[in-house]
Amino acid sequence: MSKCVRCGNCCRVAPCAYSDLDHNSTVCRHLKIVVEADDFTLYRCALYNEGRISPEMASELSIGVGCEVEFNEDRQRIAYSSCQQVNWNAL
Ligand code: SF4
Numbered sequence: 267m268s269k270c271v272r273c274g275n276c277c278r279v280a281p282c283a284y285s286d287l288d289h290n291s292t293v294c295r296h297l298k299i300v301v302e303a304d305d306f307t308l309y310r311c312a313l314y315n316e317g318r319i320s321p322e323m324a325s326e327l328s329i330g331v332g333c334e335v336e337f338n339e340d341r342q343r344i345a346y347s348s349c350q351q352v353n354w355n356a357l
């Protein structure tokens with residue numbers, strides 16, 4: 267599996283069983299923006315971040331599903347953007 271760069275694509279492509287979708291959107295309410303810059307946006311799952319998903323449940327999340335989607339431009343943009351300077355441990 268590719269390294270997670272928090273592009274959020276997996277949750278948009280295939281929301282997991284714990285997702286909460288708005289009627290007018292396919293974007294999960296738990297998917298939160300943590301960094302927004304001109305050339306990239308980074309996300310995290312609020313459920314996971316708040317510890318509301320156990321390690322056993324985490325294996326059922328969508329994390330990793332979108333990495334291998336062909337032409338995942340969000341992931342590629344992050345890989346080549348200024349986010350290399352982000353303190354990942356602080357997110
Ligand atoms: S698609 Fe991959 S890189 Fe993007 S958030 Fe999901 S696991 Fe991370």
Ligand code: SF4
Nearest residue numbers: 277281282294297311
């Ligand atoms: S991993 Fe979190 S943000 Fe992503 S679809 Fe599941 S509940 Fe939503």
